[in-house]
Amino acid sequence: MTNTDNGTNHTTPRPVVRLRGITVRYPGVLANDGVDLDLAAGEIHALMGENGAGKSTLASVLYGARRPDTGTLDLFGAPTRLASPADAIAAGIGMVHQHFMLFPGLTVAENVVYGAEPLHRFGVVDRAAARRAVADLVRRYGLDLDPDALVRDLPVGVRQRVEILKLLHRGARVLILDEPTAVLTPGEADRLFTVLRGLAAEGRAVLLVTHKLGEVLAVSHRVTVLRDGRRTTVLRTEETTAGDLAAAMTGRDLDLDVVHPPGTPGEPVLEVRELTVAGRGTKPAVDAATFTVRAGEIVGIAGVAGNGQAELVAAVVGLRRARSGVVRLRGEEITHAPVADRRRRGLAYLPEDRGEVGAAGQASLADNLAAGFHRGPLLGRFGFLSPTALTRHARRIIDRFRVRTPDTRTPIAALSGGNQQKAVLGRELAHQAPLLVAEQPTRGVDIGAVQAIHAELVAYRDAGHAVLLVSAELSEIRGLSDRVLVCYDGRVVAEWDRDEATEHRIGLAMAGEAG
Amino acid sequence: MTSRTAEATPPAGTARPSRLLRTRGGVVALAVLTGVVVGTLVLAGTGTNPLTAYAALATGAFGPDNLPDTLSYVLPVLGMATALAIPLRAGMVNLGGEGQLVLGAVGALVTGLFSPLPAPLTVVAALLVGTLAGASYAALAALCDSHLGVPLLVSSLLLSYPAISFASYLVRFPLADPGSSLPQSERLPAGVALPTLGAGQISVGLVAVLAVVAAYTVVDRRTPAGYEVRMTGLGARFASYAGIDRPRLTVRVLAASGGIAGLVGAILVLGFPFRFIDGALISPQYTWIGLMAALLAAAHPVGTAVAAFFFAALTSGAFEMERITQAPRELTAIVQALVIIVLATSTGLLRGKGGPR
Amino acid sequence: MTIDPALFSAALRALTPILFAALAGALCQRAGIFNISLEGTMLVGCFAGVAGSWFTGNPWLGVALAVAASAAFSLVLAVGSVSLGGDAIVISVAMNLLAVGLTAFLLRTVFGAQGSFSDPELRGLDRVRLPLVEEIPLLGPVLSGHSPLVYVSWLAVAVTAVLLYRCRWGLRLRGLGENPAAAASLGVRVTRQRYLVVVAGGGLCGLGGAQLALGNVTLFAENMTAGRGWIAVVAVMLGAAAPVGVFLAALLFGLAEALGFRLQGLGLPQQATDAAPYVVTLIALFVSSRRLRRRDPVEGAVDR
Known part of the structure; x- marks a missing residue:
């Protein structure tokens, strides 16, 4: 204990x-x-x-x-x-990881005692003692948790408490928390800080990585x-x-708060009306979202991770089914259109997970950069793919976006994170699609590349394209967006022009406290 | 140390794979070498002189008297290997090759027996019907995967058994050869047969199979469809992101796979002995030897063909080995399976620890 | 045709090999290993069971040899996939073929037989009559008079359930299948646990093989498992890798097989009844497909 x-x-x-x-x-x-x-x-x-x-x-x-x-x-x-x-x-050293190390199919109590279980004889788990131990800890630190709930059914912020309980159950005297507030609203973060202060007051050491x-x-x-x-x-x-x-x-x-000059919005490119996307259980992941992105503007979606932004994007790009509502691209309805169809009509997408979704790691750089072009411009005579055209196409993107690579045959996974991101972004921008959906465009990218990527997004907007930006970085949202939306609990709870979108207001809205 | 963490951060203590295991060629060489060593040991263990056995194996495979036999073995194995390589290329496993093969044979048989067309046209029709039968049955397995939630691996395999039973029933009852007590169909009418090349029993079917291999090679490397198949195999999520419709691709890939399997079945029925004998397409293990060849070559078109050729030669040569040395020919099946196991294992090393999916 | 105790009795007999293999599959599934080598592992058990009984004259030593041989055979999967990171599916497919080749090879070298081996001297497992249970009307004839391994299989279901849901070992196993990295970080020896499960699963497959070759019949025939291992794979899916669920799924196939035999007696061709268990399996999968339907390919991304 x-x-x-x-x-x-x-x-x-x-x-x-x-x-x-x-x-x-x-x-x-x-x-x-x-x-x-x-x-x-x-x-x-x-x-x-x-x-x-x-x-x-x-x-x-x-x-x-x-x-x-x-x-x-x-x-x-x-x-x-x-x-x-x-x-x-x-x-006596425990760590709360950014990606939780939990077992979704087990209960809170099972997760907490896992690896340090109270036992009856013959290796039988004393479930009453486990539940009691969890209840004790919950009471002592004011953590508000049901020991019998399945972790799978808990929201992210609550899962974090399970992680902390796990460490306390093992008697950790040194606690490491890796970016713990990335998944929390400001209010939840404050509660976490209260807990941390309590732990420190008991004589534990807390290392807060942030x-x-x-x-x-x-x-x-x-x-x-x-x-x-x-x-x-x-x-x-x-x-x-x-x-x-x-x-x-x-x-x-x-100088991360560089604010780029505003764009000049034109015709609507993406119109989302009352879009609802199913979540786990009965509660929808996205609940009747409505917004518009026009040509020549960047619309930023802010929100704490897990509030429906990812599902919203997935439904817009066609990787998740919409339960109801309408998505229109340049006036044409695409609500249930397959991905290929949306891309043909003018949608490009820079996904958050560039290693698994945005690229096939073991495929060559040339093959990765050909995606989406392989049924059109890269076709040679008689409808065959020409290897020289593939290489030339890849070279163009590599040169234009300064991707550092030995050659076009290198598997893309062999490149550094920043270079992978530049390659994927380069490919998506090369489509010259009227709408670009950019999800966490600078996550895990070094500072120099961040500025380059921001400049590219602004230039793309200035060329008359519409950009839908989703980011967890408030400074990025405020620095780039012409308009800011805030997602909370699956709903779009606020929409402001860039001048109205102060850090304070966005923060409140992210916590669900917007008027 | 778990596989998952090992992947995230290479732990300091883990030995790197040796230089040999860094390339696929090296891994294949190691696997084949292991197979040879084990084969030698087993031969020696059963009191056979390995050298005599290998000499007999080589004569049995490539000797002038046996080469036609080997080639008639190469045809179905090469065909099935190519058929099963196509889904593997997209990261899917079609375990229902036997059912598709048999249905293709049955389709060709029924067409051959009952077609009112003149013989040459009947042959063409029989090939088409056989191909279609295999293709649609494999597509059914794909639909089970994409629409009914039954994983392809399982749906394709489970569908195979009823197909084999169905064929068995047909040739024992409605289509049985009345003049024979063997479980075999009637003989196809005179003239309903693929022409043969040269003096031996090699039908032009072998040419057709080689054409299929050539077509697969071109499609794989040089067409948008081949590109989409390869990308799906290398990154399923990337493929759907890029707009490749996986359910549709699955159906098409399986249809191509089953179609080729069905074609092979049709070719076999339209060759000697010009009838369907119950079990004749199953017991020689064409499908499984073909699958192993495709696995050995990671479904690469030319590599699959080369591997299929050698596996077929090995299996065919084993008859001669058994005749001369009394060493059971099942030994070749053991060696082939071992090669694949060693290969899969060392490929895991090549990738870094993969862990289960 | 009548629905009578004999039908259910036959169903219980038919399901036993599948049940053993499916329990093995369920344990592996819980440990995060998709084991499709059950078919081949069980076949090895069939052969070893017959060989053991033949050479010792004691069918129980045959059972012991079956368990040992199948457990040893499953080490191929443990070493290849768990330790060395090879693709479990490829290894399993090759193992199934290896088992076919190996048993055929041994059948010829050890017994000098081709195709199958049976002999009046080969001793199978005797039927057990349960003294009191036997007397119960209707149920008695169903439950009594089976080979001892039939009862062992029921016991195995209960033991597996207790281990999984009540014991520390099972808790750790369930967690490790869901998130191996987390389990390792909490001190669970993932590799060791997985070895244990794969090899124990091999032993269970050995019991299944022994029941098939020394209980249901008393002979060895090439490829005599005839897809039962694959039906076990499906039973694991249908039963959601829970011991009791797996038992119910296996019962479904046992009934299909028993009914098939019965229908054969009524003039249906053997081929139709051969196909019956597979068709039933597929239909059962369709019916439960909503639960089995694979997740949206992108949902994973959203989750993490």
């Missing part, structure tokens, strides 16, 4: 974790370069950095999922080697900032400002 340290002392923190000189090399990348990190009992310690700065790698070292090439770990004052996550858990300045300032005691795999600074939160942290993260003053 859980253990509590009775001595909690904020003024002279005892180091429970000391990482020294951690270096981790991936092929071609130095993910961590001699990083030090100290965690004290009773503190909430933020680990900050941009995408690719090495936060997740460092966290996985501490969690035993990745052995460092060099460097040492002292745990509770003793040198320790962690060979696996199971080792880490046994040593790139969001606001929550670092709101909840942490100390901050370690990483940039390009190196530690740039360690600060006490109360002695720092957002500006300092931003500068430490990026090495320059933060």
Whole structure:
């Protein structure tokens, strides 16, 4: 069961974790370069950095999922080697992953006790004790959970509580949370912070891995900032400002809030009317969404992940069936049209999952870039596909979007994430489709590529195309969109012009508190 | 260490596959070598001199007296290998080749027996009907997959059994040869037969099968349809994203597959002994040997043909090996299956640990 | 034709091999392994059972050899797929062919027979009469008088159910099939568990094979499993990999087979009744297809 340290002392923190000189090399990348990190009992310690700065790698070292090439770990004052996550858990270190490590078909109680089950004789699980243990923890930390509910039926924010319970049940004294608020509304995030403060007050150490300045300032005691795999600074939160942290993260003053000049909207290109998409169970994933995207404008959809944006996009591009409502593309109804038909009528789509959906990893770059063109411009005489045409087509996209690749025959999976994204975006833009649906266009892409991709999207809009942008990054939504929609609980709850869409208003709407 | 985590971050401790296993060619070589070694050991274990056995095997496969036999074995195996390679190329498995093969044979038989057309036209009609019978039966399995929720693997296999039973019933009762106690149909009318080449028993059917192989090669490499099939095999979600209609593709791919299987069945009935004998298309394991050849070559058109040729030669040569050394010819089936197992296993290493789907 | 106890008795006999194999399939499914090598594994069990009984004169040693041989045979899948990451479907397909070739080869080298082997001296499993149960009207004749392995199969259903739903082992197994990475991170030895399940499944298939070759009949014939392993695969799907569900699905096929035999006696051609279990299987799959229908290809993306 859980253990509590009775001595909690904020003024002279005892180091429970000391990482020294951690270096981790991936092929071609130095993910961590001699990083030090100290965690004290009773503190909430933020680990900050941009995408690719090495936060997740460092966290996985501490969690035993990745052995460092060099460097040492002292745990509770003793040198320790962690060979696996199971080792880490046994040593009192637990992690809440960004992608939850839960068993959807098992109950909350089963998930919590899994791996540390209370037993009757003969290996029979003591289910009453399990339920009791969960109920106790729920009460003690105010987490509001039904032990008998199936995890499959729980919303994302609630699943996160199950993850935390799992760690507490194992008596974790060091808790790592990887981007925990990515799936939470601001209100849920506040509740999470309350729980975290309570855990710290009991003498546990909390490592909060995040790139969001606001929550670092709101909840942490100390901050370690990483940039390009190196530690740039360690600060006490109360002695720092957002500006300092931003500068430490990026090495320059933060200019992510670049606002591009507005577009000039024309004819409606995409019209969505009362679109409803089935979800799990009876509640629809998308509930009567209505909006329009015009030529020459970017419409951004903001929302916490899991509020129906993904299903909305899937229904618009034809990968999910609409239950009711109407989708029109350039005036023609496409509500139930197959994907190929929609693409023919003028739709291009940059999907969130570029590795599985946007590309076939083991297929050559040339084959990947030919998708959608293979029944048209690439056909040679007698309707045969010409390999030279395929190569020429691929070359054009590679040159135009500066995709770094040895040749066109390389499997696309062998390219770096940013180059894959440029290739997929290049292919979709090359269709010159009147409507581009771009989903999380810069996720996991380095900062230079982010600006290039943003510029491409704006240029595409300025050429008179319509762009539907879905992003979890508020700065991206605000920087690019001519109009902003907010999805909450499957519904479009707000629609504003760019000037009305302040960060504050969007945040409230994302939490379901819009008027 | 689990497969899933191993995929996400290459763990420090895992041994990399050796250089040999980095390429598909290397993996195939290793698999074949393993097969040969095991075959040799088993031969030695049963008291047979492996060298004598291999010499007999080679003579049995390629000796001047036996080559025609081998070629008549190559025809169905090559045909079935190509038939089953097409769905594999799209990442689908058609396990119902036997049923499609037999229905093609039955279709051709019925046409041949009852067609009012002159003999040459009857032959053409019989080939067409056989192809259509196989194609539509395989398409049925595809419809079970896309519309009734029964996975293709299972639907194609389960449909196979009733088809075989149906054919068996036909040749034992309504179409039985009244002059014989064997479970076989009547002989096709004189002239309803594929012409033969040269002096031996090689029908022009072999030419037809080679034409099918050539067509598959061209379609695979050079047509939009082949492109869509390959992309579906390499990334099913990517394919639907790019606008490839999977249910429709499944039906078409299966129809092509079953059509070729049916064609092979028709060709076999229109060749010696010009009738349908119950079990004659099943017990030689044409379908399964063909499937293994396609698996060995990852459904690559030319590779499948080469693998099918060698598997057929191996199986055919085994008769001579058995005659001379008394070593049971089932040994070749064991070796072929082992080759595929080693291949699948080392391909897993090649990919990095794959884990179950 | 009448519906009488003898029909149900025949159905129970017919379902037993399928049930053993389907339990094996269900366990593998729970561990996240799609095992379609049941057919071949069971065939190996048939042969080993007959060989064991023949050479020792004791059918129970035949059963033991069947279990050992099938478990050993299933190691091919465990090593190939679980340890080395090979495609389980390809390996299983090849294993089924390997089993056909191997048993035919051994039939010739060990027994010097081709096609099939039977001998009056070959001892099968004796029928068990259940003293009290026998007396129950109607039910008695159905339940009593089977080979002991029939009762073992029922016991296996109960044991599997308890293991899966009441024991730590089963909880861990169910979780590991759903999310192996998570299970591993919580200290479950995924590879070991999967080995255990695949090999235990092999042993169950061995019991199924022994029942087929020493219980239902007393002989070995090439390819005598005749698709029962595949019906077991379907039974796993129909029964949602739950022991009792799998039992009910297997019962359906047992009834189809028993009814087929009965109809054959009434003049229906044998071929029609041969096909009956497969047709019933397919129809059952169609009927339950709503549940089995595969997920929208993109839904996975939305979920994660």
